[in-house]
Amino acid sequence: MPRSASRPLLPALLALALLLPAWPGWAQPAGGQAAPPMDWFDLAMGCTAGLALFLLGVALLADGLRAAAGDRAKRLLGHATDGPLRGLLTGTAATTLLDSSSVTIILLIGLVDAGLVGFAQALPVILGSNIGTTVSSQIFALGIEDFAPILLALGLLARALAPEPWRHWGLALAGLGLVLFGLGTLGEAVKPLQDQPGVTEWLRSSDAPLRGMLIGAAFTLLIQSSSATLGVVITLASQGLIDLPTGLAMMLGAEIGTCSDTLLATLGRSRAAVRAALFHLGFNIVSVAAGLLLIDALAGFAAWSAGDTAQQIANAHVAFNTVGALLCLYATPALARWMDRLLPDGRAGRPATAAAE
Template structure:
């Protein structure tokens, strides 16, 4: 857990140091018209690191504020599979991590607090809840990232009440997340006219290449929200199309299952089945959609004129539709 009382100042200072470093990077790189692969790699890694650190900070702040309540809700309100879906979506929306929700479920089933069928409903709901981050990211709020960082830092450092401190870390996490996106977006600007880079991004319009790339990248960084955020960032700069973005976010839905698999390795039989169920649902859902991506993209294009928003909507609608398809079958899975 990130938020031990004695490391509050250290966490704040580290966050501000990262912002300062990447800001200096952005200033230095903008003065050079040539494409430097080293600076691009540094900017991407630094921006991604800030994005992930911000998400971790935000998630931990949410858990510290409402973690016990979330556990109580999961234990008491999952007897009905439809309510379980809603609870899974709500809990994941609050703690901003479908992986954390799934790991929590595996531990609950492992300890006998939930049964297998109850947990499956929550798993399906967690996929929906995880799309909230993408919807927030699709708003162009990167211009306010430093304001969020400043406000969150003041609250986390100087507030007397723990609840306000934790809320400060949530706000600071949001700010770091959005500033990381800004760094990655600014870093990518020199590549937008590079034919090789554009060719690579265009290749993701091949559904299978895009899905594999999204799955592998998400498995490596352990965050489907980060993958979706990066795809939306690329779309914001005009570097990636809706047709290329959809396979990447579908692949992210598969890659995010790695955390659940790891959590279930040393668990009971039913807890392992929860992890396997998570993987199975997500893979089948992706397979059902991958052959219809052009038609799905045409439908999604009607939801907004803005490509980043279209990608966020595709992420949300895919998970809602997959859940609607699977939820009637959960009682028959044993």
């Protein structure tokens, strides 16, 4: 299995610093009208608590799902060789089970490195993993934070009382409850920002597609989870702090930032494993570039698909990742041959391990 999904508090604090910089315009909005008084310390503590609970919940959810379904997902990945469509569906299912495209791709890299899955067969699975990440954004957009205590209680009861195989599912359920609780805490913490014109103006200035994309990529690099980034973006949108173009740009940036883990996982592995990670990075860069060029069309679809901004962003996430994967799916054999010539077989470093540890 890959390294633990547990995240220290430092990334949460760094992410808070990214979202809430000491911006001079925040204290005095344009036009000279003073913003309503606000306790910035309470805001910082509330955001820190919400982000920390959210990231802890993501870690528990991932740990529980990997323990409960990790071997099943690994076997599933190992049999994803019967055509591009099956590979796509396999990657989608495995990522849904593991709640992490990075974990899916790291496991896949291990299988490719060991020769258990061919490089060409791995590419549709990688595309499917991008679709699988959209499940969590739909959950975040449902606005079911009020049910977080129920999920926490049920998860803890299962963890304590259920037979061994079900205890891991209990941990995952408790993790999901903590994720929703953290999002609810974060949402309550940022509500006062609605009355700070300087803050809302700065956040909405990120609707410049390139700027918003860079913020989304940087945030994802800090917290090492595109799903977590989408959760925060959807929460900010639900509070009216960012508009649809800003949320879409940040969503696109998260697709770039999520590639860091998979690139690190290729250190010392075979060229085939390196090619798999480079395909993931290249596909995400090309698709995000296309998304930036077509962001008005994406925003138009999102606005048509739902009434509130949070759900619009989640729906756009599904459409963007699904359409991109399907457009590329049947080109994967040609792409695999091209990458074989670009980076021929050979060792990239130390001897390969049998699978992702």
